[in-house]
Amino acid sequence: VDAPEKPEIKGKAIPGIKNIVAISSGKGGVGKSTVTANIAGSLANMGFRVGVLDADIYGPSMPIMFDVENAKPITVEVNGKSKMKPISSYGVEILSIGFFTKPDQAIIWRGPMASKALNQMIFDADWGELDFLLLDLPPGTGDIHLSIMQSLPITGAVVVSTPQAVALADAKKGVSMFMSESINVPVLGIIENMAYFTPAELPNNKYYIFGENGAKNLAEDLQVPFLGEIPIVQSIREAGDYGRPAAFQDNTVVAKVFEEVSRNVV
Ligand code: ADP
Numbered sequence: 001v002d003a004p005e006k007p008e009i010k011g012k013a014i015p016g017i018k019n020i021v022a023i024s025s026g027k028g029g030v031g032k033s034t035v036t037a038n039i040a041g042s043l044a045n046m047g048f049r050v051g052v053l054d055a056d057i058y059g060p061s062m063p064i065m066f067d068v069e070n071a072k073p074i075t076v077e078v079n080g081k082s083k084m085k086p087i088s089s090y091g092v093e094i095l096s097i098g099f100f101t102k103p104d105q106a107i108i109w110r111g112p113m114a115s116k117a118l119n120q121m122i123f124d125a126d127w128g129e130l131d132f133l134l135l136d137l138p139p140g141t142g143d144i145h146l147s148i149m150q151s152l153p154i155t156g157a158v159v160v161s162t163p164q165a166v167a168l169a170d171a172k173k174g175v176s177m178f179m180s181e182s183i184n185v186p187v188l189g190i191i192e193n194m195a196y197f198t199p200a201e202l203p204n205n206k207y208y209i210f211g212e213n214g215a216k217n218l219a220e221d222l223q224v225p226f227l228g229e230i231p232i233v234q235s236i237r238e239a240g241d242y243g244r245p246a247a248f249q250d251n252t253v254v255a256k257v258f259e260e261v262s263r264n265v266v
Pocket of ligand 1: 025027028029030031032033034035061193194230231232233234236237238240241
């Protein structure tokens with residue numbers, strides 16, 4: 001199949017936004033949204049101005065993870081134009097496709113429709129000044145990704161995977177999608193999530209539940225940076241459900257893990 005023509009808009013700088021980092025995964029459920037929320041938290045802790053655009057049309061998670069489930073963005077006038085105001089939570093600016101759907105409502109988005117909605121959330125929103133806008137992409141490598149990647153000026157992409165073979169196979173497809181001629185977005189690297197589990201009563205043991213070093217090895221094979229590993233920790237899951245990403249919990253081991261990964265991303 002011929003590569004589709006690139007729309008003009010690609011590369012159009014968004015005033016005030018220095019970097020747009022796309023966070024993706026080949027498969028669903030590997031922790032892409034959890035990692036996005038926590039990188040946002042760590043970057044905000046470091047003093048960066050951060051926004052998150054939750055573009056996961058299949059299951060937007062940011063409203064729950066940032067405890068803004070019932071928020072409805074208001075419209076403000078900026079230089080005579082109506083702009084959507086992102087919702088601020090823990091100092092992170094958030095827009096989610098979930099703010100515009102009814103709870104429990106499943107929406108079947110077609111590629112052009114989804115990318116139009118996302119374009120509006122980027123170009124017709126009053127993001128203010130941001131160092132980083134993190135884009136939580138839907139899992140996979142579908143036509144929605146194509147249209148998003150081709151219409152937005154993405155600085156770079158991060159791929160999240162567990163070390164499990166099936167997840168790695170899909171992560172590999174994700175990396176090649178970004179590297180393909182028609183998309184051509186720099187791959188900042190791979191993050192291994194759910195790398196291992198350490199029970200509280202056996203603090204020196206690591207159990208490699210999904211396999212060992214899978215994502216690290218994949219990064220080496222594909223010659224892209226390895227950005228770090230995140231263990232399976234109950235408090236990471238709990239913090240997400242509670243609506244305050246673990247990265248905001250001062251001086252915990254988990255917050256330090258996310259800080260280290262985030263330093264490798266920027
Ligand atoms: P995705 O965005 O890839 O679909 P989620 O971020 O929604 O994945 O994560 C899937 C589930 O796994 C969620 O219940 C989340 O709380 C949990 N989870 C993700 N990463 C971790 C981790 N490192 N430790 C514990 N639980 C995790």
